[in-house]
Amino acid sequence: MPGSHTSGAYPPLVSAEASGDEVFGHAEAEGFEQVVFGHDSATGLRAVVAVHSTVLGPAIGGTRFRPYEREAAAVTDVCRLARGMTFKHAVAGLDAGGGKAVILGEPATLRSDQLMRAYARVIDGLGGRYLTAEDVGTNQADMDLIGSVTPYVTGRSVSLGGSGDPSPATAWGVRCAFDAVAKRLWGAADLAGRHVVVSGVGKVGSALVDHLIDAGCRVTVADVAGAAVLAVRRRHPAVEVVDPADAHAVACDVFSPCAMGAVLSGATIAQLRCAAVCGSANNQLQTPADGARLADHGVLYAPDYVVNAGGVINIAEERRRSGATYDRDRAWAQVAEISTTLQRVLARADADGTTPAEAADRLVEERLAAANRVTAVRSVTT
Numbered sequence: 521m522p523g524s525h526t527s528g529a530y531p532p533l534v535s536a537e538a539s540g541d542e543v544f545g546h547a548e549a550e551g552f553e554q555v556v557f558g559h560d561s562a563t564g565l566r567a568v569v570a571v572h573s574t575v576l577g578p579a580i581g582g583t584r585f586r587p588y589e590r591e592a593a594a595v596t597d598v599c600r601l602a603r604g605m606t607f608k609h610a611v612a613g614l615d616a617g618g619g620k621a622v623i624l625g626e627p628a629t630l631r632s633d634q635l636m637r638a639y640a641r642v643i644d645g646l647g648g649r650y651l652t653a654e655d656v657g658t659n660q661a662d663m664d665l666i667g668s669v670t671p672y673v674t675g676r677s678v679s680l681g682g683s684g685d686p687s688p689a690t691a692w693g694v695r696c697a698f699d700a701v702a703k704r705l706w707g708a709a710d711l712a713g714r715h716v717v718v719s720g721v722g723k724v725g726s727a728l729v730d731h732l733i734d735a736g737c738r739v740t741v742a743d744v745a746g747a748a749v750l751a752v753r754r755r756h757p758a759v760e761v762v763d764p765a766d767a768h769a770v771a772c773d774v775f776s777p778c779a780m781g782a783v784l785s786g787a788t789i790a791q792l793r794c795a796a797v798c799g800s801a802n803n804q805l806q807t808p809a810d811g812a813r814l815a816d817h818g819v820l821y822a823p824d825y826v827v828n829a830g831g832v833i834n835i836a837e838e839r840r841r842s843g844a845t846y847d848r849d850r851a852w853a854q855v856a857e858i859s860t861t862l863q864r865v866l867a868r869a870d871a872d873g874t875t876p877a878e879a880a881d882r883l884v885e886e887r888l889a890a891a892n893r894v895t896a897v898r899s900v901t902t
């Protein structure tokens with residue numbers, strides 16, 4: 521039977537070498553509320569769910585299904601991602617906390633309906649403190665299956681009352697963030713004639729290219745998958761193509777990372793020839809110091825978790841309308857507010873004389889501190 525445990529009859533999930541300290545080290549350093557291990561020997565399920573914060577509401581975040589070289593690496597990954605979700609929800613003004621889950625293993629060989637059901641029971645056991653969604657290695661069919669076991673799942677198929685794949689909403693949010701960038705750099709939310717390099721044209725990047733072409737941009741794309749580039753070129757033959765290794769160094773107005781994290785490092789920032797960076801990829805800065813490096817290099821950085829919140833804003837609409845039909849127009853109008861949020865972040869950076877990345881973090885910390893004060897007052901008065 522699956523269950524949540526950190527000790528007892530089951531073998532420890534975390535190897536002795538990477539034991540306690542690494543798990544509780546994260547909890548101490550980042551203020552985690554809960555890290556739960558789920559295990560089911562019949563199906564081979566090994567899952568870790570991290571609830572970073574429920575201060576603003578139930579923790580929401582996707583389930584990543586992938587192999588890890590070491591179990592401790594999975595714990596590190598899930599904790600880092602869960603914390604990121606707290607920040608993403610908070611800055612977007614959503615009443616949701618931060619959580620994330622990983623299933624360890626190769627989905628192509630390990631995945632089975634029984635395993636997903638066992639995983640769903642682990643989530644169910646958290647009683648609504650954590651709601652899951654799709655992420656790398658999981659898909660909408662998985663969410664539909666999980667939804668047959670537990671109500672604590674988002675992003676199910678539209679036919680089942682869910683909001684479906686979040687990627688189109690994420691791409692729309694990135695497009696709206698471009699408006700804030702254009703206003704700041706060029707005085708108006710007008711992208712006509714601007715040159716944008718989109719690195720990674722998967723679900724989000726390719727939809728973003730459609731929006732940018734509609735807005736009159738000149739677009740260059742890069743992707744390690746030739747098929748992804750071809751699909752874009754079929755729709756937009758005028759799109760230019762560059763080698764993924766060189767994408768960040770192309771002279772352009774905006775560089776838009778829509779693939780992997782950690783693309784902005786000391787080495788790559790020195791090679792940037794853009795006025796701004798604005799893209800969907802999570803964790804774009806390799807280290808916090810890279811926010812300042814970008815500013816020193818004269819590049820405006822639109823913080824990733826502000827820009828790529830469209831998917832979670834879409835999910836919030838699904839939850840708000842529980843029992844009613846998901847309203848896409850309403851959700852997308854909310855997603856468009858990312859432009860306003862980004863303008864607020866940039867204004868705060870100006871006011872504080874700091875970087876946009878630091879300003880976004882401060883706004884989040886203030887919102888969490890205010891919510892914590894309210895909780896404290898409530899517990900005193902009740």
Ligand code: NAD
Nearest residue numbers: 686687690720722723724743744745764779800801802831
């Ligand atoms: P995806 O897997 O559909 O697309 C990623 C694309 O990047 C693929 O086409 C892949 O071939 C390409 N790629 C991989 N490595 C690359 C490299 N080194 N250089 C150039 N291209 C490379 O993923 P997605 O859903 O489009 O998400 C893209 C990014 O946005 C990810 O970082 C993801 O975490 C983030 N994000 C996605 C969503 C969403 O709703 N899908 C929401 C928030 C953040």
